Amino acid sequence: MDSKKWDKIATGVLYFIAGVMILILAFLLIFILWNGLPHVSWHFLTSPAKSFQSGGGIGIQLFNSFYLLILSMLISIPISIGAGIYLSEYAKKNWLTNLVRTSIDILSSLPSIVVGLFGFLVFSISAGLGFSILSGALALTVFNLPLLTRNVEESLRSISGSQREAGLALGLSKWETVLKIIIPEALPGIITGMILGAGRVFGEAAALIYTAGQSAPPLDFTNWNPFYIASPLNPLRPAETLAVHIWKINSEGIMPDASQVSAGASAVLIIAVLIFNFGARYVGNHIYRKMTGTK
Amino acid sequence: MNDEIKEKLLKKSRATRSEFRGRIISFVCTAIIVTVVVSIFYFVASKGLATFFSNKVNLWDFLSKTIWNPGSTDSHGSPQAGALPMIVGSFAVTILSAVIATPFAIATAVFMTEISPNKGYKILQPVTELLVGIPSVVYGFIGLSVVVPFVRHTFGGTGFGILAGTFVLFVMILPTVTSMSVDALRAVPRYYREASLALGATRWQTIYKVVLRSSAPGLATAVVFGMSRAFGEALAVQMVIGNAALLPHNLVSPASTLTSVLTMGMGNTVMGSAANNALWSLALLLLLMSLVFNLVINKIAKRGKF
């Protein structure tokens, strides 16, 4: 009897805590959207920012955020998957592997400003990339790799050993087993990690202040030649992202409508992350179904 | 004829070659990461150690003194770099926020995986992922406009301090810890639960005695990640903690963390000067402290395995 009562109590408590959690999250979302959405308009989304008059938009920043996200994910996803595979499938269980793992964990706790300065000195200055999307993307890769790698490793590890044995028994090599059986099976976990990583990229400001920079020069949206200096695709132009823009107008903005722009930009940022999350999840599920044959 | 077969047998098969290639690719990826890690460590360490070797700050003074003014020198001619207030502040907010966030996150994760895997999961999963994407600046501003006045009215003081920092960090690390706990709980094989239920255990007993225990290492990792995020978080904490390099008297007096002082000072100091090196020492300290955290948690996690 007693254990049944405990079961009921525990279930009640869990419901309560989950409810509180939902309330906190809902409060945050509603707070941001309520404050921000009234300032969002088509004009706001498409026009460039103004430096000291009111009426500026966030068009370029929005584009920059997405471009930077894609670029940095293009670099970090393959590296993290490769390293995750190595750590979970190939690495011998010894102190060296543990050392690598621990150092990756520690790296993930570095404050982003340190990563930003590292990126500034290494990518922007030593490598000569200057304040550019590319150095921003590389800095974000450094910032994101630890989390992504650990996530891939954990996801791969959670696949049961029998799947590997089955693959090997079919005469597949280890690598083929990993690529064709383990990764498809672990895909949902990996995708969750990628989405979390992408969210971090989207919201990161401190690592970008010194690398991708805080200025958004006007772009020529009719010229998509990536070598042209004002082309949106040029990876060597400075690019202020949405999160950096929010940070900047909050800290030193002198336009009269700074707080409205900041609230509106925060709301847009959240909606963008939302769309991105759902999109990635949809695509991820699609690939998962295709690769595993489940319905 | 025979030669052909012989050759075929002697030649490496396609699978062997792809295996070799795969090994190399994945090894190279790991090597890239290790290179990045090593170079960052070297980078931070070389600058951080300069405080002690070229600016002649005593290591013990650095850890135990409470006056932080590395731009000027004390009576012995070495920079006044006493980091104790920041060390205390960082530890306080990290531990407090993790202590509050862990039960919340794990309970929510249990709810999402064990109690209501369909509805609860479908609602909470996207929302937690969404919250990770909110920039820390926005968290900071919500903290400034909601948490700080709340603390001021309820607990007195100016509202800026460790308590406000804890609240903000609690909300910030909640999504990360929750979603990683969910992954850890989902990794527990189904038959563990079935076996426990078959033995007549209630759902709560199953959760408590089987699921939580077998996922302990994963949960610990989730908490470490949360803590390391709290530890390294700069912008949001900086907005609400007050940034006073003073030993905190209580939870509502202005304090500072390693990251807040680091972030604030970086742009205002000249690279290579004593003041700048002292900031890098803080970064180095941050690395070392998270190393300690990691080792401790790894030990705990190992004990949780069975």
Add this chain to the structure above:
Amino acid sequence: MKKRIFILLGLVFLGLPLTACQANSTDGQSITAVGSSALQPLVEAVGEDYTEANSGNFINVQGGGTGTGLSQIQEGAVDIGNSDLYAEQKKGIDAKKLTDHKVAVVGITPVINKSLKINNLTTKQLIGIFTGEITNWQQIGGPNVPVVVINRAQGSGTRVTFERWALENRTVLQTQEQDSTGMVRQIVASTPGAISYMAFAYVDNSIKTISIDGVQPTNKNVQSDKWKIWSYEHMYTKGEPTGLTKTFINHMLSDDVQNNIVSKLGYIPINQMEVTRHLNDELQVSK
């Protein structure tokens, strides 16, 4: 399928450096100015103005703080280093290698929370507040509210100027610090009994300025040096500027920009100053 993805990614990797090389050699010139976040909005606005008039020339303006600006110009990593301070005032900078261009003047004023009914402070009272001797507004005839001092980050140009000209270089008490003006403004606006200081350009109606010894913080008083708390905004170049850097600095100093953009943004045009203040604080009446 996976393999194809890998190959594709490999191509992208190879492609990036190639793009990098070619992008450098395209037409259009750009220079980079880095440093002081207080000067950043101005340089940005003038840069936009310049780009509009001379298409293909980009002025890339970044913040990062005075320290970053001076270290990077000293390294030669950027074209212009923006600074709130004389390079000589910053430790670790060899000012001889740098050329100073004073492009504007900023006035700095103490600001307080609006609920305080205080309009004037004497210098002595101000020093008392910032050194921690005065801890309640009651002590100087205000309401019974504790004083909350919000300072700027150590080494920030605003703080150095304020301590020099308003507090006579006294050692201030260790207290709350913030590194950005926007934050300071928000905190002062929302915290009862708060006092801080900021550049004129950032003052809005959410906070209140105060006079010191009866002198009001206005542009006019700064121009005549009646209001002492002001400083130059500097753009440093390594050696004499050349090419686009030179043209841009000349554009910045042109009467057109000084009289329109500079004053519109709340800075004080350099050509309207009636006095010149030298590095050693010596004053010289120029008009």
